[in-house]
Amino acid sequence: xxxxxxxxxxxxxxxxxxxxxxxxxxxxxxxxxxxxxxxxxxxxxxxxxxxxxxxxxxxxxxxxxxxxxxxxxxxxxxxxxxxxxxxxxxxxxxxxxxxxxxxxxxxxxxxxxxxxxxxxxxxxxxxxxxxxxxxxxxxxxxxxxxxxxxxxxxxxxxxxxxxxxxxxxxxx
Numbered sequence: 236x237x238x239x240x241x242x243x244x245x246x247x248x249x250x251x252x253x254x255x256x257x258x259x260x261x262x263x264x265x266x267x268x269x270x271x272x273x274x275x276x277x278x279x280x281x282x283x284x285x286x287x288x289x290x291x292x293x294x295x296x297x298x299x300x301x302x303x304x305x306x307x308x309x310x311x312x313x314x315x316x317x318x319x320x321x322x323x324x325x326x327x328x329x330x331x332x333x334x335x336x337x338x339x340x341x342x343x344x345x346x347x348x349x350x351x352x353x354x355x356x357x358x359x360x361x362x363x364x365x366x367x368x369x370x371x372x373x374x375x376x377x378x379x380x381x382x383x384x385x386x387x388x389x390x391x392x393x394x395x396x397x398x399x400x401x402x403x404x405x406x407x
Contacts, residue, residue: 365395
């Protein structure tokens with residue numbers, strides 16, 4: 236690995252650690268607080284909630300807190316619907332950011348066995364993404380970013396993600 240790649244990885248890690256620290260130190264917000272803030276937008280509350288949930292992967296804010304807030308603010312049915320829409324939007328955003336910014340870097344690094352994995356992801360992306368979405372061990376946002384870096388077809392990613400989101404919300 237060359238010096239520039241190591242520097243890029245180091246900067247990315249510092250940014251991620253900084254965002255996690257910032258979230259923990261300053262955004263230590265509870266679902267009830269978010270509920271009150273969201274409802275303060277009145278009729279626009281569902282739209283604001285969906286937009287916030289959609290950009291959430293960019294700031295690494297915990298999805299579970301927003302999902303609980305949706306249930307508190309909008310009730311079980313509508314809270315679930317808005318969470319599914321917002322989580323899908325966030326997953327799409329993360330997927331496309333990774334696809335746009337990381338595709339050149341990944342292409343240069345996938346040689347030999349990586350090409351075999353890449354072919355499997357292209358042909359069976361739906362199954363891989365769905366299995367990862369159904370396992371609570373894997374970070375939701377990381378699956379979106381990694382899918383964007385891979386050759387997983389967007390349509391396969393989207394359908395598997397929606398199924399995984401619905402499963403995750405029902406499980407909560």
